Amino acid sequence: MQPTSSSPWVEKAKRLAAEAALSMVQNVRYLGVGTGSTTRYFIEGLGKIQDQFDGAVASSEQTASLLRQTGIPVLDLNETGDIDLYVDGADAFDPHFRLIKGHGGALTREKILATASRRFILIVDETKRFDRLGDSVSVPVEVIPFARSYVARQIVRMGGTPALRERYLTDNGNQILDVLSLPLADPSQVERQIQCIPGVVEVGIFAERLPDLILMATSSLVVERLKAV
Numbered sequence: 646m647q648p649t650s651s652s653p654w655v656e657k658a659k660r661l662a663a664e665a666a667l668s669m670v671q672n673v674r675y676l677g678v679g680t681g682s683t684t685r686y687f688i689e690g691l692g693k694i695q696d697q698f699d700g701a702v703a704s705s706e707q708t709a710s711l712l713r714q715t716g717i718p719v720l721d722l723n724e725t726g727d728i729d730l731y732v733d734g735a736d737a738f739d740p741h742f743r744l745i746k747g748h749g750g751a752l753t754r755e756k757i758l759a760t761a762s763r764r765f766i767l768i769v770d771e772t773k774r775f776d777r778l779g780d781s782v783s784v785p786v787e788v789i790p791f792a793r794s795y796v797a798r799q800i801v802r803m804g805g806t807p808a809l810r811e812r813y814l815t816d817n818g819n820q821i822l823d824v825l826s827l828p829l830a831d832p833s834q835v836e837r838q839i840q841c842i843p844g845v846v847e848v849g850i851f852a853e854r855l856p857d858l859i860l861m862a863t864s865s866l867v868v869e870r871l872k873a874v
């Protein structure tokens with residue numbers, strides 16, 4: 646279901662999906678926390694259960710700031726070792742649980758945290774579900790500024806249409822190319838191919854490290870626990 650920007654149920658659905666994930670914060674020492682408006686609701690709720698874990702590793706400066714405001718210790722991934730549970734949103738997912746992420750610009754740290762975590766729970770509203778990733782949203786690619794044009798040319802050769810995200814730098818000091826029309830018949834192959842372009846820091850296709858569980862809140866405001874096809 647595609648909402649208009651004014652669909653009030655979408656905000657309610659984001660909050661519901663985030664609240665459903667709070668009950669899964671059990672037997673957790675270190676938590677990883679994603680970035681975006683859905684995870685913002687998750688962070689709000691974390692304040693009430695912060696005695697159940699030691700601290701959180703943030704996927705962005707924005708998330709780190711929200712965690713601190715909520716009174717949750719923000720930890721360094723270099724100090725924690727692997728993370729017990731990572732909770733994050735997404736821009737799109739398909740029936741195989743492959744994702745597109747990074748519209749909030751945090752894709753690199755998000756992919757590191759998802760991969761470094763024993764469990765990855767995705768919290769989304771129904772508007773993020775697509776039959777095929779290629780039918781969905783643009784694919785963000787974080788690039789070292791020096792290589793921006795070179796990377797863009799390689800992506801054009803792959804059939805994509807890259808556009809520089811204007812007046813934007815990631816928390817890592819890099820730029821983002823938002824790629825439209827990228828052929829995504831085999832998302833894993835495209836993920837690896839883009840990662841191999843010199844100058845690419847990371848691509849927002851998550852086809853290798855899939856979520857273990859998706860909590861999707863529908864327009865009827867019911868949270869569904871999805872299973873991968």
Ligand code: 5RP
Nearest residue numbers: 681682683734747749750751
């Ligand atoms: C940030 C992301 C977010 O998870 C994604 O953009 C979804 O955000 P929202 O919950 O605001 O819809 O990948 O880099």
